[in-house]
Every structure is written in structure tokens, then in C-alpha cells.
Amino acid sequence: MFFLTMPTSVLVQNDSKIAHFFALLKFRLSAFVVFSGLFGYFIAETALQTDWKKVLIFTLGSFMITAAANIINQMIEVRLDKVMKRTEGRPLPMGKISMEEALILTVLMMIVGSALLFIFVNPLTAALTLFSLILYAFVYTPLKQISTVAVFVGAFPGALPPLIGWVAARGELHHYALLIFAVQFIWQFPHFWAIAWLGDEDYTKAGMKMLPKSGKSPATALHILTYNLFLVPIGLMPWYFGLSGIVSAIIATVMALLFMLPALELIRTGERKAALKLMFASFLYLPVVQMAYYFDRLI
Numbered sequence: 628m629f630f631l632t633m634p635t636s637v638l639v640q641n642d643s644k645i646a647h648f649f650a651l652l653k654f655r656l657s658a659f660v661v662f663s664g665l666f667g668y669f670i671a672e673t674a675l676q677t678d679w680k681k682v683l684i685f686t687l688g689s690f691m692i693t694a695a696a697n698i699i700n701q702m703i704e705v706r707l708d709k710v711m712k713r714t715e716g717r718p719l720p721m722g723k724i725s726m727e728e729a730l731i732l733t734v735l736m737m738i739v740g741s742a743l744l745f746i747f748v749n750p751l752t753a754a755l756t757l758f759s760l761i762l763y764a765f766v767y768t769p770l771k772q773i774s775t776v777a778v779f780v781g782a783f784p785g786a787l788p789p790l791i792g793w794v795a796a797r798g799e800l801h802h803y804a805l806l807i808f809a810v811q812f813i814w815q816f817p818h819f820w821a822i823a824w825l826g827d828e829d830y831t832k833a834g835m836k837m838l839p840k841s842g843k844s845p846a847t848a849l850h851i852l853t854y855n856l857f858l859v860p861i862g863l864m865p866w867y868f869g870l871s872g873i874v875s876a877i878i879a880t881v882m883a884l885l886f887m888l889p890a891l892e893l894i895r896t897g898e899r900k901a902a903l904k905l906m907f908a909s910f911l912y913l914p915v916v917q918m919a920y921y922f923d924r925l926i
Contacts (some may be wrong), residue, residue, distance in 0.1 A: 629909045630645050639708040642723075644723075644724075646781060647723040647905070648718070648724065648732070649712055649719040650717065650718050651697075651701065651717075651718045651719070651724055651732070652694040652697065652698070653694065653698070653701075654694075656693075656697060657690055657693040657694045657697060658690070658902070660693045661686055661689050661690050661693065661788070663788035663789050663792070663811065663913075663917070664685070664686075664692045664788040664791055664795070665682070665685075665686065665792060665794040665918045666687050666789050666792060666807070666808055666918075666920075666921060667789030667790060667791065667792025667793040667795075667796075667804065667854045668685060668792035668793070668796045669790065669796075669921060670789075670793050670803075670870075670920060670921045670924055671790075671792065671793040671795075671796035671797050671801075671803070671804070672796040672797070673921075673924050673925055679737065680747075680881055681747065681748060681795075684743050684744075684748060685744065685752070685792075685795045685902045686834065687743060687746065688739075688740045688741070688743035688744040688753075689740070689744070689756060689791070689869040690740075690749075690757070691736040691737070691739060691740030691743075691786070692736070692737065692740040692741065692744075692756045692757065692759075692760055693760075694736055694830060695732075695733045695736040695737045695740065695760060696728050696759070696760040696763045696764045696784075698732060698736075698765035699733055699760075699765075700763070700764055700768050700770070701717060701719050701729070702719065702726060702729055702730070702733075703764070703768050703769065703831075704787055705719045705720055705726070707763055707772075707833040707834070707835070708720040708833075710832055710833050710854070711826075711829040711830070711832060713826060713829050714829075714852070733753055733791075737757075737760070738790050740756075741753050741756070741757060744756055744795075748795050749795065749798045751794050751796070751798065751799070751800075752794050755787065755790070755791045755794060756791055758783040758787075758814040759783075759787045759788075759791070760784075761925065762780070762783055762784045763781065763784035763785075766780055767780045767781040767784065768789040770837055770844075771835045771837065772833075772834050772836065773836070773838065773839070774838060775836045775838070775839055777836065777837070778816065778820070778823075778837065780820075781815070781819070782812050782815035782816065783812070785811070785812075785815045785819075785917050786808050786811040786812035786815060787792050788811070789804070789807040789808060789811055789853035789917070790805065790807065790808040793901060797837075800826070802868065803865075803868070803870045805863050806865050806868060806870055807865065807870075807917075807920070809861050809864065810818070810832075810855075810858070810861055810862060810864075810865070810879075810916065810917075811913065813854055813857050813858055813861050813910065814858065814912060814913050816851070816908065817825065817851045817852075817854050817855050817858075817886065817890060817905065817909055818838075818906070818909035818910075818913075819837075820839075820847070820850070820851050821851070821889075821902050821903075821906035822906055822911060823837035823838045824838065824843055824847070824893075824899075824902040824905075825899065825902050825903060825906065827842070827843055832849075833895050843897065844897070845897065847896050848890065848893040848894040848897065849894055850891050851892075851893065851905070852887060852890040852891065852894060855883065855886050855890045856870065856884040858879075858886065859880060859883045859884070861881075862876070862879030862880060862883050862916060863876050863879065863880065865879075865920055866879075870920065870924065871920045871923040872923040872924070872926060874919070874921040874923045874926070875916075875920045875922075875923035875924075878915070878916065878919040879916045879920075882910070882911075882912050882916050885908065885912075886905075886912050886913075887905035888904075889901050889905035889908050890905055892904065893905060900919060
């Protein structure tokens with residue numbers, strides 16, 4: 628998932644070991660992933676009685692696996708993080724946490740998180756969560772230095788949380804789960820390319836191929852707008868197939884249109900300010916639309 632990329636050095640306000648371990652977890656990113664998973668869980672069980680013990684275990688297990696994936700990402704990229712301004716303050720490149728300590732923490736969280744999901748939620752949820760970790764940490768992460776296709780590959784684990792949440796609640800895949808997966812999948816592209824535009828100098832320095840081959844250009848901005856446009860029909864699919872109602876369809880359409888405005892500005896100006904607006908618009912779009920789907924399904 629590509630989200631909340633404030634440099635870690637800003638987040639850690641003291642030099643304690645606990646603070647550095649906390650930073651290593653990428654707590655805000657992990658929490659956002661869990662939020663998307665809970666959205667999928669609750670929208671799947673609107674007709675069921677909530678099992679709060681199961682919800683709590685799903686939340687904890689999901690967080691542990693997500694945090695483990697984030698740590699593996701940092702372990703693989705520790706050399707690259709040292710040369711990028713936005714990541715040089717992370718615990719591993721600074722030597723505040725050793726690679727051995729990071730590995731031990733990762734293995735423990737993977738084992739405990741997987742066991743919690745397998746035993747107390749369901750085996751399919753555990754399997755999909757581990758698949759997402761493998762795809763993110765061991766395919767997407769190294770691919771960033773090889774090809775721009777990394778963004779496409781990374782969009783899959785980035786969009787899996789709501790689908791996994793559905794499976795956690797229902798114990799099986801359903802076409803409704805694929806609908807909420809599709810919305811988050813398409814959202815990934817304008818969201819991450821806005822971040823990549825803002826961090827292009829750092830990414831280029833580290834040899835990461837994050838923007839399309841045209842780089843920071845009107846062609847790339849048009850590429851971003853194309854995916855913004857895709858969000859209009861994709862956002863209507865939950866209503867069309869009966870997952871949610873017309874109110875959420877209207878909200879999703881309005882949000883998609885508003886999301887286009889900074890993309891249009893980026894095409895026109897190519898300025899950092901427009902990319903920043905696009906990034907913040909992406910932060911707003913997904914939670915608003917997901918909550919609209921959920922509450923509309925309750926009505």
C-alpha cells in the first residue's frame with residue numbers, strides 16, 4: 628500500500644529503542660491497511676451479528692502481517708533508504724535497529740499473525756494475507772529497481788485488504804469482494820503516481836523506476852487522469868451489482884470527479900503544488916467512498 632509517506636525521522640521524537648521499533652512497523656501505513664480490511668469485513672457482515680472477538684483477532688493478525696511486510700521491505704531496501712532524503716532517517720539505515728533484530732521481529736509477527744488468522748478467523752484469510760505479504764515484499768519491492776511495471780504489481784497487494792476483510796467475515800470469495808477490490812486497485816495508480824511525482828528526485832537517485840517512462844511530463848499527468856476517469860465506472864459497479872445503493876453511487880461519482888481536478892491541473896501546469904493536491908485528494912477519496920458504500924448498505 629502507498630500511503631502516508633512523511634519521513635520517519637519526523638515521526639520519532641525520541642531516541643529510545645521502543646520508539647525506533649515503533650517507527651520500523653510503519654504504524655500509520657499498517658493502520659490504514661487494517662482500516663481497509665475492516666471496511667471489507669464490516670460491509671460483508673452487514674446482515675450478520677458482529678463477532679467482536681473475531682474482529683479484534685482479525686485486526687491484530689492483519690496488523691502483524693502488514694507490519695512484517697513493511698519491515699521486510701525496509702530490510703531489502705536499507706541500502707537505498709540511506710541515499711534517499713525521505714527515508715534516510717528510518718531505524719535501519721540509521722543503525723538504530725540491527726538487521727538481526729528486524730528479522731527476529733518479522734518472523735515472530737509472521738508466525739503469530741498467521742496463526743491468529745488461521746485458527747480464529749479462517750484458513751483462506753491467513754493464506755491470502757500471506758500471499759499479499761509475499762507479493763508486496765518479495766515481488767513488488769525488488770521490481771521497483773527493474774521496471775515501471777512494479778506499480779502495477781504493487782497495486783495488487785495494495786488492493787487486497789478489503790477483499791481479505793470480506794473473506795474474513797464470510798469465509799469465502801464472492802463477486803462483491805472483487806468489486807471493492809477493483810475500486811481500491813484503480814485508486815492505487817493516481818494515488819501512487821502523485822507520490823512518485825513528488826518524490827521523483829529521491830526515487831531516481833536510488834534507481835527506482837516509479838513513474839511511467841515519460842517521467843514528470845504532461846504525458847504522465849494524462850496517464851494519471853486516465854485512471855481517475857476509470858474510477859467513475861468502477862465506482863458505480865457496487866451499486867450496479869447490488870452491493871450498495873444509489874446514494875453511495877452518487878458520492879463515489881462526485882468524489883471521482885473532484886479527484887480529477889488536481890490531475891487536470893497537473894496536466895496544465897506540471898507543478899509540484901498540483902501533485903501535492905492530487906496526493907491529498909487521493910487520501911480523501913478512498914475512505915469517503917468506502918464509508919459511503921458501507922453506510923449505504925446498512926440502509
